[in-house]
Amino acid sequence: MAAREKLNDLLMDVFLLDDGELGDELRRADLDTWDSLGTVSLAVGVEEVFGYHMTPEEATGLESVGGLVALLRTKGIEIE
């Protein structure tokens, strides 16, 4: 499965999104499910799916899906 597909599945799982809601422009402020527990779920999910353990600062500092994609890119995980 491609990295983008894995990320989309993860985001749908963690934030209970539909296909149409996905995209890098999706912001934390726009999602009621991206709360503190959602941040924990996302961090656990990123480690499970991509093998990268986010620091608490990285996890709580994310503001959008695009920010997560950029963070993963700096760790050598390319999301096409």
Added chain:
Amino acid sequence: MSTILEQGAGASIEALDRAWETPETFAFLPARSSIDAAWAEKVLRALPDHLRQDHFALLTSGSTGRPKLVIGARSRAERLAKALHAAQNNEAAARAVVALPLSYSFAFVNQWVWATVHERKLIPTEGFRDPAALRQALVDARDAMLCLVGVQAPLLAAAFEGEVFNGVIRLHFAGGRFPQEQLPTLRQLFPRASITNNYGCAEAMPRLTVRSAEANELSANVGRPLPGIELSADDTQLLRFRSVYGAVAVFEGGRLREIGTEDWVPTGDLAEQEDDGTWRLLGRTGEVFKRHGEKVSTAQMLETVGQTWTAEAATYPDEDRSGEPGYVLVLAPAPDQVGVRTLLRVIRSRHARAQWPLRIEGRETLPRLANGKVDAAALSAEEGPVLWDQRT
């Protein structure tokens, strides 16, 4: 003192008829019980003199799995049967199709004692252990009452899809969540039946409240107490009752505890009284808890689940990775991913994340106790596919 082991509905009816005619107290035990008859006889022999005659004892393993021998007075059970008869206009029912084990207090009082007091006929079946025989009994039924537990509603729908049983005119549910979402199907199966939600517990021997299916849209609403019964909730919302029909004693954990008519008896459920005087269940005491400061009621979550999922559902407690309490939602049979997504969308739209299940698991069927209730211990011990994980 004697002990009767349930051996099929027909044989049990004959044994109960004989036991009711003799004064000595007897125990009526389910056939599939972890408690042996010798234990029950030992308890009976140790009863104080005033309980050694004109009483009966039923075993409740309950959903917690801790066995209790609940002792009722025959005169009270007969009074309750008469009160039910009057409260529900059951005089129209001339017979009852037995589809539950009679050792289950709801079936014992609502069907066997009722039939004894009012000289009505019982039609024994083995319930869903022999669906063909149950179907035939329902086809042959005339002006009949049928008592079920809520979890049997999906079984009815699956086993008898498209059939119509005009001979059933009273349909009673008790024992766990009332299958409100199954009402359209139930009305197709039993178009002439009035459908009733009954609530109670073994210590109530067994009934506390009653409401017609149409009286409320929430399955958790159990209506008002029967005449002779009072309900109250304490500061923690624990529901308690006082009843002129209730059990007179309970043997549990090696001790006999007698219950007076003025004693408040905890039901083990949490509840709130609505403005109209009816009561709404919030869940068992262990089923309402706080998670990250948010109140979680698994009964309310199952109410939400029932809006879109009409097959079997149950929950069991668990903790997340940080040790915070939560619960696992179990669905049977396991839905496909589309079904899971649909359900999750409904949950997302109505509940804060702290109220979401930790996981959703699938099972082929839910493990059941002999009385049809979900076996909580077996549910958490069994393994099934994880359909969704909140990852907290």
